[in-house]
Amino acid sequence: MPRVKRGTKRHDRRKKILDRASGYFLTKSKLYQAAQEAVERGLKFGYRGRREKKRQFRSLWIVRIAAACKLNGASYSQFINGLKKAGVELDRKILAEIAVKDAAGFTKLVEQAKGALAAKTA
Numbered sequence: 001m002p003r004v005k006r007g008t009k010r011h012d013r014r015k016k017i018l019d020r021a022s023g024y025f026l027t028k029s030k031l032y033q034a035a036q037e038a039v040e041r042g043l044k045f046g047y048r049g050r051r052e053k054k055r056q057f058r059s060l061w062i063v064r065i066a067a068a069c070k071l072n073g074a075s076y077s078q079f080i081n082g083l084k085k086a087g088v089e090l091d092r093k094i095l096a097e098i099a100v101k102d103a104a105g106f107t108k109l110v111e112q113a114k115g116a117l118a119a120k121t122a
Helices: 007-020 032-071 076-086 092-101 103-121
Strands: none
Touching: 007 032, 032 076, 032 092, 032 103, 076 103, 092 103
């Protein structure tokens, strides 16, 4: 059986890990095993963070919409329910953008939602 020399393959794999670990503190950026553990841990946190970011942005949009609703005399839940009944299909990202940048437009949306709620109950 021929002997396998892993020179370039091993070197490339280690170089990739150490490049990813550059900027880490002390041993974690210099020694392969410590760097490998730190990089794997960092990738794990990055994966989790990309999912958490979506949750955080959604909650931020909801807070912005709720604050704008309070200024217009409605609660967040009434506003969202009214928009659904009125057939307005804007997502929370766009609603938050309107609430921040176009107060008059958001007021019209609140009135439309209130009208839809009043029409459904009457």
